[in-house]
Amino acid sequence: MATSISRSSRRGVASTLIRRCFAAEAALAARTEPPKPKLTVSPSPDRVKWDYRGQRQIIPLGQWLPKVAVDAYVAPNVVLAGQVTVWDGSSVWNGAVLRGDLNKITLGFCSNVQERCVVHAAWSSPTGLPFIFEFTGLPAETLIDRYVTVGAYSLLRSCTIEPECIIGQHSILMEGSLVETRSILEAGSVVPPGRRIPSGELWGGNPARFIRTLTNEETLEIPKLAVAINHLSGDYFSEFLPYSTVYLEVEKFKKSLGITV
Amino acid sequence: MGTLGRAIYTVGKWIRGSGQALDRVGSLLQGSHRFEEHLSRHRTLMNVFDKSPLVDKDVFVAPSASVLGDVQIGKGSSIWYGCVLRGDVNNISVGSGTNIQDNSLVHVAKTNLGGKVSPTTIGDNVTVGHSAVIHGCTVEDDAFVGMGATLLDGVVVETHAMVAAGSIVKENTRIPSREVWGGNPAKFMRKLTDEEIAYISKSAENYINLAHIHAAENSKSFDEIEVERALRKKYARKDEDYDSMLGIVRETPAELILPDNVLPEKTTTRVPTTHY
Numbered sequence: 001m002a003t004s005i006s007r008s009s010r011r012g013v014a015s016t017l018i019r020r021c022f023a024a025e026a027a028l029a030a031r032t033e034p035p036k037p038k039l040t041v042s043p044s045p046d047r048v049k050w051d052y053r054g055q056r057q058i059i060p061l062g063q064w065l066p067k068v069a070v071d072a073y074v075a076p077n078v079v080l081a082g083q084v085t086v087w088d089g090s091s092v093w094n095g096a097v098l099r100g101d102l103n104k105i106t107l108g109f110c111s112n113v114q115e116r117c118v119v120h121a122a123w124s125s126p127t128g129l130p131f132i133f134e135f136t137g138l139p140a141e142t143l144i145d146r147y148v149t150v151g152a153y154s155l156l157r158s159c160t161i162e163p164e165c166i167i168g169q170h171s172i173l174m175e176g177s178l179v180e181t182r183s184i185l186e187a188g189s190v191v192p193p194g195r196r197i198p199s200g201e202l203w204g205g206n207p208a209r210f211i212r213t214l215t216n217e218e219t220l221e222i223p224k225l226a227v228a229i230n231h232l233s234g235d236y237f238s239e240f241l242p243y244s245t246v247y248l249e250v251e252k253f254k255k256s257l258g259i260t261v
Numbered sequence: 262m263g264t265l266g267r268a269i270y271t272v273g274k275w276i277r278g279s280g281q282a283l284d285r286v287g288s289l290l291q292g293s294h295r296f297e298e299h300l301s302r303h304r305t306l307m308n309v310f311d312k313s314p315l316v317d318k319d320v321f322v323a324p325s326a327s328v329l330g331d332v333q334i335g336k337g338s339s340i341w342y343g344c345v346l347r348g349d350v351n352n353i354s355v356g357s358g359t360n361i362q363d364n365s366l367v368h369v370a371k372t373n374l375g376g377k378v379s380p381t382t383i384g385d386n387v388t389v390g391h392s393a394v395i396h397g398c399t400v401e402d403d404a405f406v407g408m409g410a411t412l413l414d415g416v417v418v419e420t421h422a423m424v425a426a427g428s429i430v431k432e433n434t435r436i437p438s439r440e441v442w443g444g445n446p447a448k449f450m451r452k453l454t455d456e457e458i459a460y461i462s463k464s465a466e467n468y469i470n471l472a473h474i475h476a477a478e479n480s481k482s483f484d485e486i487e488v489e490r491a492l493r494k495k496y497a498r499k500d501e502d503y504d505s506m507l508g509i510v511r512e513t514p515a516e517l518i519l520p521d522n523v524l525p526e527k528t529t530t531r532v533p534t535t536h537y
Contacts, residue, residue, distance in 0.1 A: 041333050044318030047306070048480075054301025055325035055342070059478055065493055079325060079342040079363075081475065097342045097363040097391075101471060116343075118363045118391040118408070155391050155408045155426070172409045172427040190409070190427035206427050206445060239296070245284065246298045 055079060061101055073233035076240075087111075091233035093152075103158065104141035111148040112229045114169075119144075122158045122175050140175070147226040151187060159191070164222045168204070182219045186211065303327075309349045317357075321476035335359070335385070339472030348381075356385035356402065360468035363391045370397035370414050379415065386465040390426065405461045407443070421458050425450060 057074065058066045059081040066080035073091040074080065082100035086092060086107045095116040098105050103121030107113060121142040144150065144161045151169035159173040162180050167173070168187035176194040179185065183197050186204025197203050200219060202211045288295045305324055306314045312331035321339040322328055328340060330348035335357035340346065343364040346353055351369035361367065361383075369381045383389070383400045390408030397414040400406065404418045407426035415433040418424060422436045425443025436442045439458065441450045481489075 041315045041317045041335055043316055047316060047318065047322075049306040050302075050304045051324055052300045053324075053483075054303050055323070056479070059475070060489065060493065061474055061478060063493065063496070077325065079323075081342075081478075095343060095364070099342070099363060101475070116364060116392075120363070120391060153392065157391075157408065170409075174426055244298050246300055249297065249299050 064100070066098075066100070071237070073237040075236070087146075089230050091229060091236075093117075093233075100142075105144075106141070107144050108146040108148065108163070110146055110223075110226050110230050111144050111150070112226065112233065113144070113150045114152040114154075114229075116152055117150055117154045117156065119150075119156045120158070145181075147223040149222075149226050149229060162199075164219075164226075166222055166225060182214070182222060184214060184218070184222070312348065314346075314348070321472035321479075323475070324479055337469050337472075339468060339475075341365075341475075351397070352380035353383075354380065355383045356387065358386040358465055358469055359383055359389070360387075360465060360472065361389045362393075362408070362468075365389055365391065365393045365395070367395045368397070384420075386462060388461060388465050388468065403458075403462060403465070405464075421453065421461070423453055423457070423461070 055077065057076060057078060057080060058068070059079065060066070061082045064083040066082065066084035066086070068074055068080070068086045069088040069090070071088055072086045074086060075092060075094040075096070077094055078092045079097045079099070080086070080092070081098070082102075083104040084098045084100040084107075085105070086098075087109050089110040090107045091112045092098065092107065093113065093115045096113050096118070098107070098113070098119045100121055105119055105121055113119060119142055122140055140158050142156055142158055142160070144156070145163040145165075147164045148161050148167070149165070150156065150161075150167045151171065153170040154167055155172045156167075157173065158175040159177040159179065161167065161173075162178070164182050165179050166184045167179065168185050168189060170188050171185050172190045173179070173185075174191060174193040174195075177191040177196070179191070179197045180199040182200050184202045185191070185197065185208065186202065188206065189204045189208045190206040191197065191203075191208045195208060197208065201213050203209065204211050303325065305322055305326060305328065306316060307327065307329045308314075309330040314328045314330065314332040314334070316322060316328065316332070316334045317336040317338070319336040319338075320334045321341075322334075323340060323342040323344070325342050326340045326344040326346070328334070328346045328348075330353075331351070332346050332348040332353040332355070334340065334355045337358040338355055339360045340355075341361065341363040344361050344366070346355070346361070346367045348369060350371035353367055353369055355361065355367075367381055367383070367389075379397060379399065381395060381397055381399070383395070384402035384404065386403050387400050387406070388404075389395065389400070389406045390410065392409050393406050394411040395406070396412065398412045398416040398418065400412075400418045401420045401422075403421050405423040406412065406418065407424050407428065409427045410424045411429045412418070412424065413430060413432045416430045416436070417434075418436045419438040421439050423441045424430060424436060424447065425441055427445075428443040428447045429445040430436070430442065430447040434442075434447060436447070439453045441453055442448060443450045
């Protein structure tokens, strides 16, 4: 409804009709022409270029509905699709995409997935490595256990992260990798498929290599970081009302356009 | 009963009206710090002056993606959540059956140090992994760009080549056919086996099917979403095991069934626990 208001007010109804007519004709012509060797693109005149609703945060696929705990903070421009469970106290920050369409994604208690991460789960690993999952017994789902901090811009794909870890920023964890409890991955590290990062160690680099073991103090700091981010997410969480008040803006629009409210 | 119904209706209306009034009071209290929500102004397909994107009708463009400027996308392709395809200074052409996965960036260069500028061309059935950055490159048919890869100006990825995850491919590198290049700067790692090449084509095909589901879901109207939400709530309470003990066979409502071709053939014996 708002789309039609804006469309009509911006260009005038007549020109949109003319443009639609031409687009429909062009689409028809493209379909009846013999296929050219180059790229033939037949656009649909019905394609929505701008949707006033924006991107939905929670995208159910079939029976799977992403589940977000009541006190978990999920930023408004995050996309949760398919089988995603965000447990209590955890947070998913801006721009992250958690796509559980092929397999499950779980974000454990008090964990956080920071900005612009992409968490995906493959159905199975690529050919040549299907036996990794049988060997290690790791399922192809992505499991992020409790008190894990996943740094910004990371890419997680079918990995298992055990409790109390820190994944550095811009790191890439490939299929079947396992990050054991109380380990830290440096920023920018790339963990090859099927790699296991042992417990209590600091790894980094591309591909990820052993750097040093963590001292006891450092291992104690790991859950503290997760809890600190949990507190921070509380501030963000309290910024949002349970229901949107966009209807107020819509009514302002209608008033300014002279449409009766 | 008519009067009672009307009375309850009126009481409900009063409560809603007072709720709205309370909202106004709360906004007054918050003063200048209050947040006024706006309709989303994010434009999925956006013209840059006279350059408009030309997107085939079979393409799935996620609503949070941005396809701007002179971009052409062929049939069956998919542009996933959060991608940015910025064809403002030059032309971007994406073939058919290609998938550009979440949070990727495809940009073109107008000028660069070498002086030679080419538009970005991505061929057919290419898989561009999550968060890849493709800047002024040519990616030929059936190639695979791993997730997090950064392809700088003038890179050519030939047919059936693979760029490993997290690699940074320097300017004007040519990645020959059937090889895996990776690292920073990207170097030859190994040759691709035939199985892996078959896997690349299969993954592109799987993504085409997956894109259809996401496209259908994202283009649902508000009413459809609400209906499905009610259906899901109702269906969630019915556990299959319990029903089978009683000898009841319940049908999943049609809207909640995913098409069979989404999930690829299971080759391993281990079955992940999924509802499907």
